[in-house]
Amino acid sequence: MTDSASIQHDEETRQLERTWASPPGFFAWFTHVNQTNIGMRFIVTGFVFFILGVILALLMRLQLAVPENDFMDPETYNQVFSMHGITMMFLFAIPVMEGFAVYIIPLMLGTRDMTFPRLNAFGYYIYLIAGVMMYVALLLKIAPDAGWFSYPPLAGAGFSPGLGLDFYTTVITFMEISALVAAIEIIATIFKCKVPGMSLNRMPIFVWAMLVMSFMIVFALPPLVIASLMLALDRMAGMHFFTAASGDPILWQHLFWFFGHPEVYIIFIPALGMVSSIIITFTQRPIFGYIPIVLSIVAIGFIGFGLWVHHMFTAGLPQLGSNFFTASSAMIAIPSGVQIFCWIATLWGSKPKLATPLLHVLGFFLIFIIGGLSGVMVASVPFDMQAHDTYFVVAHFHYVLIGGAVFPLLGGLYYWYPKFTGRMMSERLGKIAFWVTFAGFNLTFFPMHKLGLDGMPRRVYTYLDGLGWNEANFFISISSTVLALGFLLTLVNALASLKRGKVAGDNPWNADTLEWATSSPPPSYNFRHIRTVDSRYPLWSGTGGLEQNPVVTGIRSDRREILLTSILESHPEARQPLPGPSPWPFWLAVATALTFAGLMVHMAIPLLGFLLCFIAITGWIWPKQLGAAK
Amino acid sequence: MSPPQEKCLPRKSLPPGIAAAGIWLICACSSTYASQSALQPGGPLAKAIADLFWGMVAIGGIILFIVLAMLAVALLRARSKAEPKPLTFTQSRNLVFVSGVVIPALILTVFVISSAAVNREIVAPMPEHALTIQVTGHQWWWEVDYLDTEGNHVAKTANEIRIPVGKPVRIALEASDVIHSFWIPQLNGKTDMVPGKRNLTWVKADRPGSYLGQCTEFCGKQHAKMAFTVDAVPEEEFDAWLQRQAQPAREPATENESKGRQVFLRSSCAMCHAIRGTSALASVAPDLTHIGSRKTLAAGTLENMPGTLSSWILSPQSFKPGSHMPATVLAGEDLGNLVEYLLSLE
Numbered sequence: 012m013t014d015s016a017s018i019q020h021d022e023e024t025r026q027l028e029r030t031w032a033s034p035p036g037f038f039a040w041f042t043h044v045n046q047t048n049i050g051m052r053f054i055v056t057g058f059v060f061f062i063l064g065v066i067l068a069l070l071m072r073l074q075l076a077v078p079e080n081d082f083m084d085p086e087t088y089n090q091v092f093s094m095h096g097i098t099m100m101f102l103f104a105i106p107v108m109e110g111f112a113v114y115i116i117p118l119m120l121g122t123r124d125m126t127f128p129r130l131n132a133f134g135y136y137i138y139l140i141a142g143v144m145m146y147v148a149l150l151l152k153i154a155p156d157a158g159w160f161s162y163p164p165l166a167g168a169g170f171s172p173g174l175g176l177d178f179y180t181t182v183i184t185f186m187e188i189s190a191l192v193a194a195i196e197i198i199a200t201i202f203k204c205k206v207p208g209m210s211l212n213r214m215p216i217f218v219w220a221m222l223v224m225s226f227m228i229v230f231a232l233p234p235l236v237i238a239s240l241m242l243a244l245d246r247m248a249g250m251h252f253f254t255a256a257s258g259d260p261i262l263w264q265h266l267f268w269f270f271g272h273p274e275v276y277i278i279f280i281p282a283l284g285m286v287s288s289i290i291i292t293f294t295q296r297p298i299f300g301y302i303p304i305v306l307s308i309v310a311i312g313f314i315g316f317g318l319w320v321h322h323m324f325t326a327g328l329p330q331l332g333s334n335f336f337t338a339s340s341a342m343i344a345i346p347s348g349v350q351i352f353c354w355i356a357t358l359w360g361s362k363p364k365l366a367t368p369l370l371h372v373l374g375f376f377l378i379f380i381i382g383g384l385s386g387v388m389v390a391s392v393p394f395d396m397q398a399h400d401t402y403f404v405v406a407h408f409h410y411v412l413i414g415g416a417v418f419p420l421l422g423g424l425y426y427w428y429p430k431f432t433g434r435m436m437s438e439r440l441g442k443i444a445f446w447v448t449f450a451g452f453n454l455t456f457f458p459m460h461k462l463g464l465d466g467m468p469r470r471v472y473t474y475l476d477g478l479g480w481n482e483a484n485f486f487i488s489i490s491s492t493v494l495a496l497g498f499l500l501t502l503v504n505a506l507a508s509l510k511r512g513k514v515a516g517d518n519p520w521n522a523d524t525l526e527w528a529t530s531s532p533p534p535s536y537n538f539r540h541i542r543t544v545d546s547r548y549p550l551w552s553g554t555g556g557l558e559q560n561p562v563v564t565g566i567r568s569d570r571r572e573i574l575l576t577s578i579l580e581s582h583p584e585a586r587q588p589l590p591g592p593s594p595w596p597f598w599l600a601v602a603t604a605l606t607f608a609g610l611m612v613h614m615a616i617p618l619l620g621f622l623l624c625f626i627a628i629t630g631w632i633w634p635k636q637l638g639a640a641k
Numbered sequence: 642m643s644p645p646q647e648k649c650l651p652r653k654s655l656p657p658g659i660a661a662a663g664i665w666l667i668c669a670c671s672s673t674y675a676s677q678s679a680l681q682p683g684g685p686l687a688k689a690i691a692d693l694f695w696g697m698v699a700i701g702g703i704i705l706f707i708v709l710a711m712l713a714v715a716l717l718r719a720r721s722k723a724e725p726k727p728l729t730f731t732q733s734r735n736l737v738f739v740s741g742v743v744i745p746a747l748i749l750t751v752f753v754i755s756s757a758a759v760n761r762e763i764v765a766p767m768p769e770h771a772l773t774i775q776v777t778g779h780q781w782w783w784e785v786d787y788l789d790t791e792g793n794h795v796a797k798t799a800n801e802i803r804i805p806v807g808k809p810v811r812i813a814l815e816a817s818d819v820i821h822s823f824w825i826p827q828l829n830g831k832t833d834m835v836p837g838k839r840n841l842t843w844v845k846a847d848r849p850g851s852y853l854g855q856c857t858e859f860c861g862k863q864h865a866k867m868a869f870t871v872d873a874v875p876e877e878e879f880d881a882w883l884q885r886q887a888q889p890a891r892e893p894a895t896e897n898e899s900k901g902r903q904v905f906l907r908s909s910c911a912m913c914h915a916i917r918g919t920s921a922l923a924s925v926a927p928d929l930t931h932i933g934s935r936k937t938l939a940a941g942t943l944e945n946m947p948g949t950l951s952s953w954i955l956s957p958q959s960f961k962p963g964s965h966m967p968a969t970v971l972a973g974e975d976l977g978n979l980v981e982y983l984l985s986l987e
Contacts, residue, residue, distance in 0.1 A: 084962055085862040158859055164836055165819040165861055170780075255836030260820060299733045303741075325822060325858075326833045327814075327840035330764045334757045341749045345742060351708065352741035353733075359715040360727035373712070380708055384701035387749070391756035393690045393763055394697070396830020397679040400822060400857040464694075466677025466826045468857040471865035475941075478677055478853075 024539060026568045031123070031535035034592055041136075042592035044128035045535055046117050049135050051431065053110025053193075056135075057103050060142055062502070064098035065495055067091050076488035078476040088472035089156035090175065094149050096159030097179075100274060101186060102142045104416065105228070108281040109193040111423060112221040114431070116197060118526035119215050121206030121544065123537045123566075123573050124589055126199040127192075129596045129631065134192040136600030141186035144608060148178045155179035158470060160271065161242070163253035163263050168246040177611045180243035185607040187232045194228035197221055204573060205581040206525070207563060208543040215524045215547070216291075216298065219305045220284025223312040224277050230316065231273035238266035247610065261326055268319035276315035278412060280308060282419035283350060286372050289422050290354050292522040293369040294361035297548055300353035307346035314342055324395045333392045340390035347383055351376070366520075367441035371422030374449045378414025382407060385460065400470075403463025409456045421448070421501060428505065429519050433531040434512030440504045448497025454490035458483045523548035528557055541566065541574070599627035676827070677853040683827040683873075684845045686763055690830060693759045700748065711740075763829070767811045767843055774802060775813040778821030778834040778856065780965060781863040782927055782940040787883060788813075796886035797917075799927030800940045802871045805879040806849045814840040822858035825871050831857050846873030855941075862963030868941030889918025890930045890986050901982025904975045909967065916986065926966065933987040939964070951980045 033043040043049070070091055074083045083091065117125055125131055148154040155175045157166040166176050201222045205214065242263065244250040251258040291298050298304065320328065320336040354376075363369060385407040389395045398404055428436045462483045467474060474480055518527035528550060529538050541563040546552035549560075563583070566572050571589040576582055602623035609616025682688040719725060728736065770790050777784040785802050787795040804810045814823050816834035824831035828844040846852065856867035874882070893899035902919065905911060911921035917930040935945050939961055943949040952959075954976065957966040971979065 085865065086963065089862065157861075162820055162859070165859070170819050170861060255816075260835055260837070296727070299728075300737055303737060325831050327835060327838060330760055334753070334760060337756050338749075338753045341753055344749060345745050348745045349737055349741040352737040355708075355711055355715055356728055356733035356736050358712070358719075359733075360718060360725045362719050362725050363716065365716075373716075376712055377709060380705055384697075384705060387752065388694070388697045388701070391693065391697070391752070391759075393756060393759040393830060394694055396763070396832070397687070397690050397694075397826060399831060400859075464679050466679065466824075466853070466855065468824075468855055468864075470859040473865050475866075475868075 023568050027536040027539065028534070030568060030571055030591075033535065039592070041597040042594045044132045044590065044592055044596070046113055046125045046128065046131060047533060047535070047537075049128075049131045050110050050112075050114025052135050053106050053113060053138070054431075055110075056139060056142070057107030057110055058502075060098050060102040061107070062498075063146065064095055064103055065498060067095040067098065069491060069495055071095065072488040072491040074472065075474075075484050077485065078474050078478075078481055080473055083472065085472040086156065087152070089470075090149060090152065090154040092470055093155045093158050093161075094145065097145060097155065097183075099412075100159055100278075101183065102138075102145070104278040104412070105190050105274075106138050107420065108221075108224065108278060108416075109190065109197070111281065111285075111420075111427070112197050112224070113193065115427065115526055116200060116218055116221055117204065118430075118529065118533060118537055119218055119524050120201065120204050120209065121525045121528075121538060121541055122200070122204040123541075124571065125196050126203060126573075126587070126589075127196045129590055129593055130192050130196055132593075133596035133600055134189040134196075136597050137192075137603060138186060138189040140600060140604040141182050141189070144182055144604070145178065148175070153178065160267055162267075163242060163245065163260050164255055166242065167254055168249070169254075174611060176246060177243070180239045180246060181607045181610055184236055184239045184243065185603055187236050188603070190228050191232055194225035194232075197225040198229070201225075202578045203575045203584075205576055206541060206544055207574075207576055207581050207583050208545050208560075209549075210580045211578070212302075213544065213547045215284075216287040216301065216304055216308075217281075217284035217524070220280050220282075220287075220308055223308050224280045227273050227277050227280070227312050227315065231270045231277065234266050235270035238263060238270070241266075243610070261323075261328075264323050264326060265319070268322040269316075272319040272322065273315045275408075275412070276311055278416045280311060282375075282416040282423075283308060283311075285419040285423040285426075286354065286375060287350075288522075288524070289368045289372050289419075289426055290357055291548075292426070292520045293364045293366060294357055295364075295521065296357065296361055297551075298353065299356040300349070301547065303349050304353050307349045310346040311343060314339060314346070318343070318390075321390055321395065324392050325399050330392065337390050337392055341387055344383060344387055351380070366425075367436070367438055367445060368422040368426035368520075370442060370445045371418045371425065374445065375414055375418040375422070378410055378418060378449075378452065382410025382414050386411060398463060400468055401463035402459040402467045402469060405469055406456045406459035406463065409459075413452060413456070418448075421445075424501070424505065426520070427526075428508070429512075429515030430526055430531050430533070432509055432512070433515055434508050434510075435515050435519060436504050436508045436512060440500060440507075444497055444500035444504060446497075447493060447500060451490055451492075451494030451497045455487055455494050458487055458490075462487070518550065523551045525549055525557075536568075593631065595627055595631035599624060599631060602627045677855065679826040679830075681827055683850060683852055684829065684847050686829040686844065687827055688847075689759050689762050693755060696755070697752070700752075704748070767809055771809050771811045771843070772805065773811045773813060774804070775815065776802070776823060776834070778814070778816040778818075778823070778860070780818050780861055781856070781867040781961070783823075783867075783869045784817075784927070787886070796883055797928045798886055798931060798935075800869045800937060801935050802854075802869060803879060803882055804844065804846060804871060804873050805876040806846050806873040808876065809843055809845045812842050812844060814842065819860050820858050821856045821860050821867070823854070824857045825852050825854040827852045828871065833858055844871070846871070849873050849875060853941075863961050866940060866942045866961050868937075870936065870941065885934075885987075886931055890916045892918075893982060894985065895981075897978045898982040898985050900975075901978035901980070901985075904971065904979040905982065908971065908975075908979075909969055910979075913966075929983060929986065931986055933984045939966075945984075947980050947984060950983065951976050954979070 033045055033048055074080050074088055153174045155178055157171055157176060161179055164170055201218055241252040245252050253260050253263045287298060318336055318340040321340045324333055389398050389407055425436050425441055462480060465479055467480050515531045517530055542557050542560040549557050563574060566574055571591055573587050573589060574583055575585045575587050577584055602620055606617045606620025609620050680691050682691045773788040775786040775788055783800050785798045789795050814832055814834040816836045821834040822831045823834055828846060832840050832842040850873055852871040854869045854871060856864060893902050906921060913923050913926035915922045915924060915928045938945050938953050942961055943953055954969050956968050957964050
């Protein structure tokens with residue numbers, strides 16, 4: 012299926028191109044629905060927000076470099092640290108992981124698009140509008156200032172009367188629509204669009220990871236949406252869900268962390284999938300323990316919902332129950348350990364190619380194990396009573412989130428970049444960037460463990476001289492610029508390689524999964540010929556690889572159409588026509604945003620918003636005759 | 642006055658020489674409990690937690706070393722010229738099962754049990770007649786009430802807690818506005834102060850000394866400047882001190898002090914602060930009945946001296962922006978008298 016090398020410009024290819032083409036032009040950009048377009052937008056936008064989040068972090072480190080610094084006033088600092096958390100958790104981590112899923116999964120499954128292309132586009136615009144709104148608020152100095160966790164009563168109307176927390180409640184609420192629709196779409200696509208022959212037990216581990224992530228989103232985000240709506244009602248209509256007077260501030264903490272802890276795994280599980288993909292490719296051998304790895308990922312997905320209380324060990328809950336959550340938190344170490352040893356068993360005795368993606372995975376090993384160990388420590392109720400809300404915890408979760416998710420993500424970026432763009436990123440610059448990032452990361456975050464144990468709380472805009480924190484803080488601030496430089500080098504590499512990178516070809520790493528069986532970048536219809544598969548490693552199987560396998564026929568090329576297959580065995584079931592480009596997802600996103608944002612200004616605006624939503628939905632579903640061939 | 646108060650001096654207000662001397666003093670004192678470090682325990686609870694921590698670090702370090710060594714061996718073998726020899730299926734299976742499941746499960750079982758054992762010490766029931774101190778969190782200061790065994794109010798102070806050394810002390814935690822968290826790293830882990838709830842914790846100091854504490858739940862603009870000190874003193878000294886604190890404020894002894902009291906009572910001070918024994922009985926802000934005996938101002942932000950006190954009264958926002966204390970405009974003479982009066986209230 013080396014389409015690119017020898018695309019036969021036969022009539023059918025031209026017809027596929029016409030059918031799946033995204034119309035050119037600025038205004039037409041808002042009508043695109045193809046999964047590669049939307050996936051790439053999620054990824055690029057996610058990384059833009061990552062850069063903004065890093066800039067906010069650097070501002071914080073500038074403020075904390077010396078005691079009693081007056082670079083920022085407390086109000087500004089509180090907005091900056093809140094927006095750093097909101098950006099990294101909501102605007103970077105989830106969307107960028109979903110972006111990788113949206114782009115890569117249909118290719119890995121051997122299908123031409125996802126099941127609900129317009130919903131996909133709608134989710135993207137919701138996300139984009141929400142992110143822009145948050146940053147406009149920050150520029151106007153009316154961003155939320157009670158942290159990404161926004162505990163009431165501080166976040167209530169009484170103690171945060173301004174618009175900042177209204178931005179938080181409304182934007183968080185509707186932003187999660189984006190994550191939810193993408194998750195539903197990823198699940199539907201994985202279950203129904205696998206190429207014939209790709210039964211569940213042949214699905215790449217990356218796809219399994221994205222499937223578990225999506226299910227976690229479906230179960231974890233609704234509690235947050237409900238909670239933020241309740242907080243909005245508290246603030247705007249005085250409902251007293253979370254006030255001390257007739258509600259319960261602790262209730263918010265339960266609801267928030269019932270979302271918030273799974274959120275960590277929502278970010279971390281896709282990274283596990285990336286690690287497995289990279290290890291398979293760079294050891295050039297099947298992974299050891301496919302089934303234990305898949306079961307471990309699923310297990311993490313379940314256990315991840317059973318340990319939220321470890322964020323609340325100091326809230327004064329009964330201690331017997333808290334010990335139960337110590338045990339469930341520690342339990343996560345077992346499925347993580349199983350995966351780590353499966354990877355070691357795979358690496359053992361192979362001749363791994365130490366290219367940049369694999370380097371990032373090796374960096375992930377060190378950082379993530381340290382983060383995992385400190386995670387087990389803070390799972391202990393008594394130790395957590397010392398470490399909670401100090402820089403020890405800041406160190407811990409940056410070790411698991413940057414080590415556990417960002418390093419594999421950067422590895423994944425180097426790994427899939429040739430597929431995205433058709434060109435390789437520079438290996439030399441990539442390796443330099445890796446070592447700078449790796450060193451900068453550890454120099455920045457390791458000393459924070461000590462700082463936290465020395466008594467420095469989190470979320471303080473300054474500290475007094477003479478507490479023994481000065482040297483560590485200054486050192487950390489210097490180191491943070493090294494870390495930022497590392498990220499910058501990768502960014503430069505990615506931008507420069509767009510034009511100057513070595514041409515990649517279809518499968519530059521000799522990888523095993525189907526996304527490498529089409530041209531780089533893939534054509535709008537993904538695959539010219541859809542070939543059935545007969546193993547977990549379709550591009551490596553047999554003597555002739557995929558070329559020997561039968562081609563799926565009967566899918567129309569004169570209209571957008573995909574093949575639906577059964578969940579377990581991937582038996583062909585039906586042909587499904589898909590909708591093409593449409594401006595309505597964009598307009599519906601605008602109307603939705605107006606409805607929610609209008610709540611902050613005047614109650615009449617949401618009414619107008621509802622009307623506009625109705626118009627947009629009508630336009631969206633207005634029946635047209637499908638597939639009228641030209 | 643014990644050394645830790647030096648920590649509260651803003652650096653800018655000091656000539657460099659004194660600052661250097663101060664830093665030297667602090668370094669010199671850091672071994673004698675003048676720190677905020679959880680790893681320099683001053684009581685049995687913090688000690689038990691610190692021991693647990695070091696145990697976890699030791700075991701965690703060994704695990705980290707072994708896993709990284711295995712990874713390194715796996716990679717270095719690949720470098721050798723010899724034909725790579727992968728693990729057999731049985732070897733791989735046993736590796737994953739033993740090191741990925743069995744060993745972690747055993748270690749984690751020990752971990753959960755030891756953690757629960759330390760936890761039991763921390764939540765152990767207190768003796769019936771232990772001294773109870775009620776601490777209420779405010780944006781951004783601490784209200785401290787001493788209760789007798791019947792729960793009756795004995796004395797009230799702010800931002801500084803005094804405890805008898807070697808005695809367990811029950812601390813009842815409340816909050817008046819938003820959630821705060823009460824933390825004295827050298828004595829015990831933190832416990833949140835939740836409005837509408839009453840959480841309990843306890844502390845015991847093994848040796849006399851001064852221990853630093855700080856709010857650890859984000860509580861708004863001045864979360865960073867919400868500190869307090871705990872002084873552990875011998876029991877007789879504590880009892881005498883508590884008796885003094887229970888008294889109303891002393892009468893002005895000089896004419897200036899008397900004028901200062903007039904200033905206090907007729908200006909906006911009395912709208913928020915109380916001085917027991919006078920007509921000022923408001924409870925919005927710290928009780929000032931014995932302000933003269935305190936070492937710091939504004940929850941550990943400034944040292945309590947005539948100069949800092951007058952600057953604080955004139956312009957609290959420049960030391961603690963967002964503080965609920967408004968600036969007070971006073972003529973120079975009035976200010977002088979007021980400060981003289983307040984500092985006389987020992």
